[in-house]
Amino acid sequence: MNPQDRDQRIMEVRLLEEQINQLEQQIAIVDKRIIETQIIQASLDDIKKIKKNDVFVPIGGDIFVESNIESADKVLVNVGAGVFIKKEIEGAKKTIDNQNQKLFDLRKEVINEINKVFMRITEIEKEFVQ
Numbered sequence: 001m002n003p004q005d006r007d008q009r010i011m012e013v014r015l016l017e018e019q020i021n022q023l024e025q026q027i028a029i030v031d032k033r034i035i036e037t038q039i040i041q042a043s044l045d046d047i048k049k050i051k052k053n054d055v056f057v058p059i060g061g062d063i064f065v066e067s068n069i070e071s072a073d074k075v076l077v078n079v080g081a082g083v084f085i086k087k088e089i090e091g092a093k094k095t096i097d098n099q100n101q102k103l104f105d106l107r108k109e110v111i112n113e114i115n116k117v118f119m120r121i122t123e124i125e126k127e128f129v130q
Contacts, residue, residue, distance in 0.1 A: 001127065001128070001130075006128075009124050009127060009128070012124060013121055013124055013125075016117050016120055016121050016124075017121070019117055020114055020117050020118070023110050023113055023114045023117070024114070026110050027107060027110050027111070027114075030103055030106055030107045030110065031107070033103055034100060034103050034104070034107070037096050037099055037100045037103065038100070040096050041093060041096055041097075041100075044075070044089050044092055044093050044096070047072045047075070047089060048072065048089050050069055050072045051072075053068070053069055054066060054067070054068050054069075055067055055068075055069055072089075073088060073089070074086045074087060074088055074089070075087060075089060075092050077091075077092050077095055
């Protein structure tokens with residue numbers, strides 16, 4: 001391998017390593033979202049058990065407001081573009097299940113992409129050995 005090809009391969013490996021770092025960051029974001037959806041699922045299960053009751057609702061920044069739940073049969077679900085619809089708890093859980101499945105599928109795709117990049121790096125490393 002001539003010096004110019006060698007330098008080109010070294011640069012390619014560096015770019016591929018950067019791509020792996022970016023893909024790993026994507027996985028971390030997806031993992032965080034998966035955890036959030038699991039927490040939402042648990043919260044929806046808990047809400048079903050609530051009877052008429054006073055609760056504290058988070059409004060952000062570790063600040064809560066006291067509220068009264070008259071009925072816990074339905075929740076508002078964001079369907080995109082700032083549009084919310086009322087859904088029964090089970091319907092909301094199905095929506096979250098669908099989101100969760102899409103997240104797992106996305107995670108799998110990103111892992112497959114990482115594996116492809118690793119395979120390319122391995123191919124380049126073999127070129128150096130020859």
